Amino acid sequence: MAATNAIAQIRRNLESHVGQKIRLRAHRGRRKTLEKVGVLENTYPSIFVIRVDEPNYYQRLSFSYADVLTETVELTLVHKDTNGKRIKLA
DSSP: HHHHHHHHHHHHHHTTTSSSSSEEEEEEEEEEEEEEEEEEEEEEEHHHEEEEEETTTEEEEEEEEHHHHTTTTEEEEEOOOOTTTEEEOO
């Protein structure tokens, strides 16, 4: 029950940042980490989509909200707040 509420809270938090630049850090197992900057394109009931636009690398990556809950995926807003610190999502 608590996990369901936490996942719903993560989803609401991400919905408010659709269209903004996000730094993504995904742990893909055995010393494999993906670090990209992209735009939070859309949120769906079970997943969210990040569009990565880099030279020679155009891709859409999708992750579940449970990935954020278990800290397999870390999301950070690229712009900085007034104190100069990065804003960490979820």
